[in-house]
Amino acid sequence: MIRTIQRSGTAFAAVVLALLAAPAHAESGWHLLNMPVGVTELSKKIYGLHMMIFWWCVAIGIVVFGWMIWAIVAFRKSKGAVANTAMVHSTKAEIIWTLIPVAILVAMAVPSARVLIDIEDARNTELTIKVTAYQWKWQYQYLGTDVAYFSTLAHESNSARELQSGIDPATVPNYLLDVDNPLVVPAGVKVRLLVTAQDVIHSWWVPEFGMKKDAIPGLVNEMWFKVDADKTGRYRGQCAELCGRDHGFMPIVVDVMSREDFDAWLTARKAAVKQAAAAPSTSATIS
């Protein structure tokens, strides 16, 4: 049923679009209907949970909407239906439709709790990166090293997103989802993020990683992810908590590299920092 709704929605929108002769976009988003499965251990579990609840809802929906439609079709006055005014109460029925939902809830809650416990298990992380949010950029600090840098909206997107910029966003590669310096992490490694903020609350979210975490000034939150070893590549996300004027313009890009590539990258970064550092290293002052 949902499929049909989606399909008819798509068809309707396609017709509307054709009518409006809207400019064709470089990449169409019609296929974007569901949560990404993601590339981490947890994102797949979360996706599985999401689909499980979704199908439960579809099943309940079939029963409830089926009942409503049946009632609307079968008991029309115009078809000669006569009301049974004595039918006002049934303790048995009411107990049944209290207990069955409770049973379904238990069936949903148990696997949810299991995934939650997995999420909370932050043992054996190999790399800690501190993520600090600013209005409106991210800073990544590789703890235990002097490697730290800011990550801001890429220049091309930044010019195109000005009010009436005259630049067609469709011509900008990865419009609003591109940064100057992406976060770099190794694949197949349990990476821990310490998320905090300097000014207001932000939220670090990469949908492919399955999770977001609020960045709160004065508090340090932790989250972790482990990208599958074969899922190297570039993943994109955005700040998810309203943080002021440019909330929509502080994207997150993560480069997931193989372990070797990552080590080489980090070594190069460390060397660059050493070279640049005339003054003694100050991990907390902003380089």
Place this chain on the structure above:
Amino acid sequence: MATHAHTDAVHDDHDHKPHGWRRWVFSTNHKDIGTMYLVFACTMFFVGGTMALIIRAELFEPGLQFVDPQFFNSMTAMHALVMIFGAIMPAWVGLANWLIPMQIGAPDMALPRLNNLSFWILPFAFMLLLGTLFVPGGAPAGGWTMYPPLALQAGDSFPMMIFAIHLMGASSILGAINVVVTVMNMRAPGMNLLKMPLFVWTWLITAYLLVAVMPVLAGAVTMLLTDHYFGTSFFAASGGGDPVMFQHIFWFFGHPEVYIMILPAFGVVSEIIPTFSRKPLFGYESMVYATAAIGFLSFIVWAHHMFTVGMPLAGQLFFMLATMLISVPTGVKIFNWCATMTRGSLTFEPPMLFALAFLFLFTIGGFSGLMLAIVPADFQYQDSYFVVAHFHYVLVPGSLFAIVGAVYYWLPKWVGRMYDQKLAKVHFWLSAIFVNVLFFPQHFLGLAGMPRRIPDYATQFADWNMVSSIGAFGFGFSQLLLPYIIIKCVKSGAPAPARAWDSAHGLEWELPSPAPFHSWETPPSAAVIARGAEH
């Protein structure tokens, strides 16, 4: 102004009503005040709707075409504040004013002067709130949730917004007190609690929720104010405060607030469906208990709005389970409504159409609500368009459709004339179709990763945003039919009988149409109550 009220219109004086502007400014009559509430709500609905259309116009295509991001943020914050405190809540208070005295056999509300005051606070509150659009720094742009520290970055609008919220809160608290006193003390002899119509029941529970949580909001925003101006640090980490604490306090108010907006809708639907099914409401008592259960549960689920702030496992589990539990009494209600229709004799006049749309679409909002309760999945959904879709499904085809359904149901009683039902059906179909075009694609957008409250988006989100915007304009403009239909009805509708719908039960239908200026000067007889109370 209220101090002069009694000299002009002591409510239990004789039947002549004052004329001209005095009738309205000094009014202590529940019907006149109800009308003012409803007109005010309708006005604010179009103000808030205009803001929504500004938002959807900007989101029609990627790129910034019309407004600055800061102004866009103001629009999202103001749209929410205006719709919640200016449209939905005053509409419910207006309906309570019109209906509760008629439904319980009372001549008027218990505290008529307070009633006048509680209405007349509102225009001042909204002059202040809407006035922020014209001050340096612009209107509040930190979301209606006002999370610090962001909310504290506002300019001159900040104290105006806080004061406006204090006034709105005071207004709804006074309204709620009046409802409780009216229901508790003014019922006609023989109208005991379990004979009351469900609209009265749901409003009684709503009123208690209001008295319990609106002052908490007042406290929270007062703390924001002192943090900003008087050097306290309730929420500033630099002074030993905690910004997350604001979220806890806010949502301690905020979640019951959600039910404040939806419980009376349950009441309205519980009146409309039996009438047009020609059958008493199924499971009246379980409906009352389910409402009370929802009211109680609403106090212990607040943290599900903030799963991503970093909570320990035990907290997440507790709030997940408590939230899931709410679907049980809500489910009982849905099933009871279905059972009411079963073996009935259904007709589909405009109020019934809106009630049925409520039934279908509120259930969809319920499903997404259940999904949002699942904490691990919520880590994805939180602050995405999925949440936007969810609460709009609950509030628009939920609360709003119930309000419109209520207006179409009781309008003949209020004005003594029948409205153009054909046109009202056109209004219904346009609303029901466009509301889905508007909000259904937002589920897809959220799941695909579009955060809420952003003025511009990546190009892959363009298609569904365009559909959603088309729906928004369709929905918004179709709503203009509502005031047109009402005005046409008042001016030239055909006279309506006392019982405007042949199978309508309840004391209000025992009064002539239009209802007399003072409802039940003499309490209804036991026989009348018995006839009216066949729920």
Place this chain on the structure above:
Amino acid sequence: MSEPREELRRANARLGARLGLMTLGSFAFGFALVPLYDVFCTITGFGNQKALAQASAVVPEVEDDSRTVTVEFVAELPTVGNWVFRPVQGSMQVHPGKLYQADFIAKNLTGHDTVAQAVPSIAPGNVAGYFHKTECFCFTPQKFSKDEERVMPVRFIVDRALPKHLDRITLAYTFYDQSIGTGS
């Protein structure tokens, strides 16, 4: 006729007044939530981070050398360029039950005498109840004269009751210069 009316009016006023009192009660409850929040955090294991800013009376415990926990130190500055603030060591391996000392270095670059307050935070948050500090520079505001550089100690014990599923704790300090408005 007017007698019962008068009585009803009085009853209404009484109930209205009672509800008014309830409103005041709710308003007071809103403020009571501030201290209650700390209590709530402590009881529910939410982790009362405010307790981190106070010395805890720790009963000396027996060291548990069968277990090693990594404690990471993080320094945060809300303002750029006015201060140097960093941990001397990035992390330590500790045994629960044993007293350790870690040092942070701060240097005042503001160009004038000032006072700064360190605000502690711990991750994961619910560890707050298992992290005891006997001495910390965050307990009191720290006076710094112009260009002064100072090493500041924190002495702590990780509770032996620390939940088994944890092997890493992060202790973070945000260093707020009291002479600069930082948002409040």
